[in-house]
Amino acid sequence: MTFPARVHIQEVVTRDGLQIEPRFLPTADKIALIDALSQTGVSKIEVTSFVSPKAVPNLADAREVALGIARRPGVTYVALVPNLRGAEAALAAHMDELNLVLSVSETHNLANMRMTPEQSLEGFRAIVAAASGTPARLNGSLATAFGCPFEGVQAQDRVLALAERYLELGLHSVTLADTTGMANPRQVAGLVAAFRARFGEVPLTLHFHNTRGMGLANVLAALEEGADRFDASLGGLGGCPFAPGATGNISTEDLVHMLDEMGVPTGVDLARLIELARGLPALLGHDIPGQVAKAGRSGDLHPLPASLRRAAG
Numbered sequence: 001m002t003f004p005a006r007v008h009i010q011e012v013v014t015r016d017g018l019q020i021e022p023r024f025l026p027t028a029d030k031i032a033l034i035d036a037l038s039q040t041g042v043s044k045i046e047v048t049s050f051v052s053p054k055a056v057p058n059l060a061d062a063r064e065v066a067l068g069i070a071r072r073p074g075v076t077y078v079a080l081v082p083n084l085r086g087a088e089a090a091l092a093a094h095m096d097e098l099n100l101v102l103s104v105s106e107t108h109n110l111a112n113m114r115m116t117p118e119q120s121l122e123g124f125r126a127i128v129a130a131a132s133g134t135p136a137r138l139n140g141s142l143a144t145a146f147g148c149p150f151e152g153v154q155a156q157d158r159v160l161a162l163a164e165r166y167l168e169l170g171l172h173s174v175t176l177a178d179t180t181g182m183a184n185p186r187q188v189a190g191l192v193a194a195f196r197a198r199f200g201e202v203p204l205t206l207h208f209h210n211t212r213g214m215g216l217a218n219v220l221a222a223l224e225e226g227a228d229r230f231d232a233s234l235g236g237l238g239g240c241p242f243a244p245g246a247t248g249n250i251s252t253e254d255l256v257h258m259l260d261e262m263g264v265p266t267g268v269d270l271a272r273l274i275e276l277a278r279g280l281p282a283l284l285g286h287d288i289p290g291q292v293a294k295a296g297r298s299g300d301l302h303p304l305p306a307s308l309r310r311a312a313g
C-alpha cells in the first residue's frame with residue numbers, strides 16, 4: 001500500500017468550526033487561535049467567511065480577524081466567499097485564497113445559497129474577474145459531494161461535471177466536501193479515483209465530517225487513491241447550519257495522530273495541536289468531540305498501577 005510522500009493538513013476551525021457555536025468567540029481570541037495554529041505546521045488556515053452577519057453572526061468580525069492575524073510564510077490564509085461582495089472584502093483583506101462553494105444537491109444549494117447550482121456558477125464569474133490580476137488563488141468546493149440529507153446520494157458524473165465547470169471558469173483547485181457525513185470509504189475511493197483519472201494533477205482537497213463515525217476511515221480510503229490534502233477542524237468542531245444532523249468535522253489532532261502512527265509525514269506539530277485542542281473547552285464553554293486531546297497519543301505511557309509497584313518492590 002503506497003501513500004503520498006506528504007499529506008497537507010488544512011485547518012478550518014475558525015470558519016467551519018465556529019460558525020454554529022452557540023456563543024460568539026471574541027475577535028481577539030480568534031486572532032490568537034489563528035496565530036497559534038500558524039505555528040503548528042498546517043499548510044492552510046481557513047480564517048473566516050465574508051458572509052452576511054445576519055446569516056452567520058459568529059463570523060461578523062471577518063474583516064477585523066483577517067487584518068489582525070500575523071501571517072506566517074508557508075501558510076496559505078483562506079476565506080470562504082459566497083458572492084462578489086464577499087470576494088471583494090476578502091481581496092481587500094489580502095486573503096491568499098478565496099474558497100467558493102456550491103452544493104451538488106440543488107435542494108441543499110437552495111437552502112444554503114438561495115439559488116440553484118447553475119445560478120451559483122454564473123455568479124462566480126464575477127468573482128473570477130475580480131480576482132484576476134491579484135495574487136489570490138481560487139478554490140472551488142463542492143458541498144454534498146457524497147450525499148445530501150434531502151436528496152440522498154449524488155451521482156458521480158454530476159460531481160465531476162461540476163468540478164469541470166469550476167476549472168473551466170478558471171479556478172485553480174477543487175474540494176470535495178462530505179457536508180453531512182454521509183460518505184463511506186468505498187464511495188470515497190471511487191470518487192477520488194474518478195477525479196484523478198479525469199483531472200490528473202489538479203489539486204484536490206477532501207473535506208470530511210465525522211457525523212456517523214466514518215471520517216478517518218474515509219481519509220484512509222482517499223489516501224489509498226493518492227489524495228494528499230485534507231481539511232480538518234481543531235477539536236472536531238463544526239457543522240453545516242443548513243444540513244439537519246450535520247455534526248462536526250474530522251478532528252485535526254485525531255487526523256494528524258493517525259497519520260503520525262502510520263508513518264505518513266504531515267510536518268505538523270502534534271503536541272502543540274493537542275495543547276491547543278485542550279484549551280478549546282475553556283474558550284467555548286463546552287467539551288469537544290476530538291478523542292486524542294482526551295486520551296493522549298497512543299505512545300503516551302502511564303505509571304504502573306500501585307499494586308504492581310508494591311509487588312515489584
